[in-house]
Amino acid sequence: MNKASKYYSAAREKVKAKRKSYQKKRVIVPVITAVIFVVFGIFSMIYSSFYQSTDDAFVEAHMVYLSPKVSGEIIELNVDDNVSVKKGEILAQIDTRDYEIALKNAEAKLEKAKAELKVSTTDIDKMSAMTNQNKNTIESAKSKLEYANSDYIRYKNAYKDGAVTKQDLDNAIKNLDVARAQFKAAQDGLRATDSALKSTISKKASQTAEVKKLIADVDQAKLNLSYTTIISPVDGTVTNKTVELGNYVQIAHPIMTIVPKDCYIIANFKETQLTNMKKGQKVTIKIDTYKNKKFNGIVDSIQRASGAKASLFPPENAVGSYVKVVQRVPVKILFTDDISEYNIVPGMSVVPKVKVR
Secondary structure (H helix, E strand, O other): OOHHHHHHHHHHHHHHHHHHHHHHHHHHHHHHHHHHHHHHHHHHHHHHHHEEEOOOEEEEOOOEEEOOOOOEEEEEEOOOOOOEEOOOOEEEEEOOHHHHHHHHHHHHHHHHHHHHHHHHHHHHHHHHHHHHHHHHHHHHHHHHHHHHHHHHHHHHHHHHHOOOOHHHHHHHHHHHHHHHHHHHHHHHHHHHHHHHHHHHHHHHHHHHHHHHHHHHHHHHHHHHHHHOEEEOOOOEEEEOOOOOOOOEEOOOOOOEEEEEOOOEEEEEEEHHHOOOOOOOOEEEEEEOOEEEEEEEEEEEEEOOOOOOOOOOOOOOOOOOOOOOOOOEEEEEEEEOOOOOOOOOOOOOEEEEEEEOO
């Protein structure tokens, strides 16, 4: 065999070897790929039966938006943006002078009304006594009238019999007229005092209502004065401060926001992930800001409704392809670790992993 034939045979053998190697790779690579997918699928199934995770989750907090309850000039400002504050700490002070004057005026009106009410109470006591006295006077005048009338009848009959003189009869008539006048005067006096008593009682009722109103005015003035001191309702951090020293602030116009230290997580899980999820399950939390740190938490609650509607079946007479929409349901997660030393604020992205088994 010459050299050319040998070279040609060797080349053919190399081509056959490469072809066999390529054919083996064509078989092995898909098999390995299929095995990897099967193993990954099995692992995913096992993993999902024990854990559920989502990257659609964010840190939230119940932000407190502070607005003045009274208007006025800011004469003291003790905080700035990104400053930590404690519950009850004084943040700002509104000028108190107008509200102090308003309180003094309300208190003065109240004292005057109380004094007038006291006078009316005294007048009622006096008029009640006078009414009782007039009632006694009427009883006495009535007895005298009855006696004078009886005396008149007796003298009238005696005069007819000639037992008394005309002068005696005239005296009896005069005494009867006097008794009638006294009885009428006593009745008029009772009616007058009774009318005055009712009027004073009505006046006292009106004054009592006025006193109650003025007490409410004083309480409101005190409350308004207390509102001039703006305090922090929670522990947290100041942000979005829009007020400066000397500014005139208006009622209900926000001047700053307090971000509480107690944060929580709202994680939007797919509805298919909620099968075994329930309150109290442990959660591992990763925060983008702290990539090498894992935080611990617990499932607090699962919202009863999703944020969007979804159709589970194609509509009647639907044309074309149909895509099933999977809803996401918000799940509230609480931190169980102390996160006070970390700068965890609302809006941060997190990845919670819930252990569902």
